């Protein structure tokens with residue numbers, strides 16, 4: 160049953176984190192879409208194996224039927240490993256590892272932080288941060304000369320400072336949030352998670368930090384996400400301290416890793432497609448569409464997982480109750496059955512009437528809560544980068560995260 164990787168003798172293993180270090184293995188995904196779109200991926204580390212969904216239609220089908228395709232921690236959760244066997248199991252499931260109707264209750268608690276009026280209020284602050292960070296990069300270059308790292312100079316602090324605003328905390332706390340979130344998603348990259356003990360220490364620090372915030376907001380609430388969670392608990396919902404901690408961790412990771420990597424990945428895409436960059440500069444009305452195309456192109460989240468709750472057929476393949484089902488977004492986002500010339504980076508793609516929807520933010524029940532905020536950040540970042548650093552470009556290859564979950568860029572040297 161296992162496919163040989165287009166000519167290679169080794170079976171394809173989408174779980175292998177080394178596969179993603181040179182970049183997303185698009186050739187492999189293209190082969191799978193054409194030959195084994197619902198592919199049985201054995202696990203070499205003792206796991207039971209999983210079904211890999213690589214086509215857009217199958218990812219949509221699994222994402223829109225949570226009764227059949229569960230995200231719940233009790234069934235295994237949203238990652239390839241079984242969350243219920245994860246060592247840090249004293250942390251309760253957050254909304255991303257829940258099914259309806261419970262999922263909806265928890266999602267509702269923080270939805271108020273992402274409404275259109277709220278995002279409009281945030282835009283000026285986001286722009287000011289972009290301007291400051293660009294100024295700091297210019298000053299650093301004047302001092303030190305040579306290429307500057309775009310990730311630590313711009314995309315990382317930009318995303319994390321917005322997260323600090325959402326939490327209502329000082330931007331100075333950004334370094335801690337950055338380190339913790341890298342540790343949470345970096346289980347396969349020793350630069351991010353040095354050891355299980357280090358991870359445990361990060362969790363304890365996050366627990367201490369988030370409890371301090373809880374107490375402050377219990378005394379005096381504001382309009383931030385932490386206040387919303389505390390208020391939910393005070394109103395007698397199911398929100399408990401362990402659930403609050405897991406929601407805090409989810410937001411720390413979801414709110415910055417993805418945005419950071421889409422901004423860095425977007426810069427590479429624009430450099431490789433200079434005519435698209437010229438088009439964007441000439442017609443700023445295309446920038447909201449460019450933000451969407453960057454997320455399709457980069458697919459900052461590589462996969463999410465579900466568990467089959469009954470025997471079910473998908474893409475013509477029978478899946479047994481209890482099987483793991485993993486949805487590969489970079490593959491769905493290059494599906495030639497859905498996208499016209501999927502391997503062309505086209506910043507006007509979504510400006511065309513009836514343009515298909517990319518799945519970079521997921522789809523259905525768990526579709527990204529921060530989608531509009533991420534798009535806003537991408538648009539504003541590039542408005543300011545184009546205006547202030549017209550010659551900004553990568554000065555060498557990126558250094559990538561070793562991960563099968565986050566399409567991460569750890570370093571990207573740039574000149575301007």
Ligand code: HEM
Nearest residue numbers: 254255413414417418421460463520521525527528529533
């Ligand atoms: C380019 C940036 C982003 C990408 C590519 C992205 C991607 C995703 C994806 C694929 C999911 C679906 C999970 C699933 O189906 O199991 C998701 C969920 C989620 N995202 Fe994002 N995300 C981004 C930015 C953000 C931001 C800025 C925030 C908040 C500050 C955020 C908060 C969340 C939350 C809370 C969920 C869970 C929603 C639920 O379970 O109902 N994301 N995101």
